[in-house]
Amino acid sequence: MKKQILSALAISILAVSCTKSTTKTEQVENPDGSVTTTTTTVTETPSGVDSTKINETKKEIHEKVEETGNKIDNAAQDIKSGAQEVGKDVKDAAAKGAEKVETGAKKLKEDLKK
Secondary structure (H helix, E strand, C coil): CHHHHHHHHHHHHHHHHCCEEEEEEEEEECCCCCEEEEEEEEEECCCCCCHHHHHHHHHHHHHHHHHHHHHHHHHHHHHHHHHHHHHHHHHHHHHHHHHHHHHHHHHHHHHHHC
16 A cells, blocks of 8 residues: 555656746736736647657556665564564563562562461
8 A cells, every 4th residue: 555655646746847838928908007917827748758668667666665665664564573572571571570579469468477
């Protein structure tokens, strides 16, 4: 899923980078002396786009997305392993703490019997 999102983002950026946008601003003086400003934006997609270059770029993007996805998966696995180790440490610490409490309770019980 992560790889698909990254691929879609990269391809959309590639598509946007292949467009050309031109803005034209015109000012017209009205008969009453006021000025009207008109702004027009024209977006063009060049017809002579080199599809070979686009395909190469898409392939490179796909490879980088795949590599990034693998890095994310490896990091997630490392985090999972670390969390399991921390969980074991917490259990051990809790068991030792419980053992100390039990020992203290036994000693207290013996002292109260005296």
